[in-house]
Amino acid sequence: TSIANGPWVSPFTWSCTCVPLPGYTVTINHQVTLNTSFQLPSGSITVNAGGALVQDSARDMLINGGFIVNHGTVDFRYLLLQSGHVTNADTLRLKSFANYGTIENSGGLHRVDSFLNVGFIHNTGLVLTKKFQNNDTLINDGLFAGVDSFFNLSFILNNDSIVTPTFLTTGNL
Numbered sequence: 001t002s003i004a005n006g007p008w009v010s011p012f013t014w015s016c017t018c019v020p021l022p023g024y025t026v027t028i029n030h031q032v033t034l035n036t037s038f039q040l041p042s043g044s045i046t047v048n049a050g051g052a053l054v055q056d057s058a059r060d061m062l063i064n065g066g067f068i069v070n071h072g073t074v075d076f077r078y079l080l081l082q083s084g085h086v087t088n089a090d091t092l093r094l095k096s097f098a099n100y101g102t103i104e105n106s107g108g109l110h111r112v113d114s115f116l117n118v119g120f121i122h123n124t125g126l127v128l129t130k131k132f133q134n135n136d137t138l139i140n141d142g143l144f145a146g147v148d149s150f151f152n153l154s155f156i157l158n159n160d161s162i163v164t165p166t167f168l169t170t171g172n173l
Contacts, residue, residue, distance in 0.1 A: 001014065002027065002028045002030040006033065007035045007056070008034050022039050022042070023042045026044065028047045029051045033054060035059070039064070040064070040065070042066050045067075047073070047074055047090075053072075053076075054073065060077050063079070067085040068088075070087065073092075074093070075092075078094070078098075079096075079098070081101040082101065083101050084101045085104075086101070086104070088103070088104070088105045088108075090107040092105075093110045094111065096113055096114045096115075098115075098118070099115075099117045099118065099119045102119055103119070103120070105125045106124045106142075107125045109127045109128065109129065113131065114132075115131065117132070117138060121138045123138070124141045127143070127144045127145070130146065130147065133151045134155075138155070138156045140160055140161075140162060144161065146163070150164040150168070153169075153170055153171050156169070156172070
């Protein structure tokens with residue numbers, strides 16, 4: 001658990017006086033700077049309200065079995081969800097997002113240049129992305145906006161709004 005604002009790799013940021021390794025169960029209540037790219041093969045990262053996990057420069061996250069729960073602010077360059085789960089209830093900022101797992105979004109996904117879904121997404125919040133490609137399942141009960149090009153090659157159940165000048169579907173809508 002974080003006990004102070006600080007860098008991820010500083011033992012003084014954490015209650016264990018250690019540096020959390022892949023597989024740990026991590027709780028963030030402060031502003032933690034992700035000053036290294038990170039892989040999460042198991043375990044979890046929970047960012048509580050008022051907490052933040054933000055990059056110091058271009059940092060990446062690979063989740064291949066673990067999960068992230070965000071009730072604060074998470075900001076880094078690339079997120080590859082190979083397997084596992086992401087729950088976003090506040091602010092998640094990424095340059096690029098590839099999902100092969102499960103995403104539950106009730107907050108905001110912001111500044112995403114490209115978003116590939118080959119897993120399951122349930123959106124009840126806001127997704128701001130330039131390019132979106134759906135190759136599996138999207139249930140949209142929220143808003144997709146700012147999308148230059150939206151491609152559906154599989155299944156979308158849209159109960160709210162997708163705002164885009166370019167929409168192509170070869171799948172089910």
